[in-house]
Amino acid sequence: MQTMVHYLMEKPEVLEQVKRGTVSLIGITEEEKAAVIQAFTEEGVRKADFWK
Numbered sequence: 001m002q003t004m005v006h007y008l009m010e011k012p013e014v015l016e017q018v019k020r021g022t023v024s025l026i027g028i029t030e031e032e033k034a035a036v037i038q039a040f041t042e043e044g045v046r047k048a049d050f051w052k
Contacts (some may be wrong), residue, residue, distance in 0.1 A: 004036070008040065018036075
């Protein structure tokens, strides 16, 4: 999971494709996918920046 999150951080265009449903995240459940997408929302990113 950590590798996937790092990859999505490096390639935000792939995250947009995940949100649109044009690509899949193999090996994770729909609930995990929703959590990943939520973590990358503006609110989630702001919270993450706090800890940098």
